[in-house]
Amino acid sequence: xxxxxARDEAVQKSHDLLERKQYAEACKLLLDAFDGKDPALATxxxxxxxxxxxxxxxxxxxxxxxxxxxxxxxxxxxxxxGAALRGLGREAEGLDG
Numbered sequence: 001x002x003x004x005x006a007r008d009e010a011v012q013k014s015h016d017l018l019e020r021k022q023y024a025e026a027c028k029l030l031l032d033a034f035d036g037k038d039p040a041l042a043t044x045x046x047x048x049x050x051x052x053x054x055x056x057x058x059x060x061x062x063x064x065x066x067x068x069x070x071x072x073x074x075x076x077x078x079x080x081x082g083a084a085l086r087g088l089g090r091e092a093e094g095l096d097g
Contacts, residue, residue, distance in 0.1 A: 007033045007041075014044060023054035043069035043077040050084060059087045 010033035017026035027048045034041045046066030049058050063084040069077025085093050 007038070011040070011044075018044075018048070021053065023048050023051055024056070027054070027056065037068070039069040039072035039074055039077065042066070043074050043080065046077060046080050046084070050080060050087075059084050063088065 010029045014026040014029045017023075017029070027045065030041050030045050030048070034045065042065045046062045046064075046069060048054055049056065049062035049065060051057060063081060066077045066081040066084055070081045082091075085091055
């Protein structure tokens with residue numbers, strides 16, 4: 001686990017990279033900073049793994065990360081989770097709740 005200032009720096013750098021669609025670089029920064037629980041980082045990772053242009057595109061991983069953010073109440077993560085479930089053919093799961 002990294003300290004909070006290093007986490008914040010990773011988040012800012014990842015935002016800049018995501019704006020330039022540099023998904024792999026942003027993913028590495030976020031994974032290095034992710035403690036397995038941080039909903040903001042999890043939501044960003046869910047977003048990256050949902051992108052078909054990302055060489056590591058993986059809707060199952062996207063679902064896992066988005067779920068962390070969604071369970072913490074993040075609206076964007078909840079929408080992303082629904083989209084990931086739809087992409088996985090499991091849309092009904094997103095309607096349970």
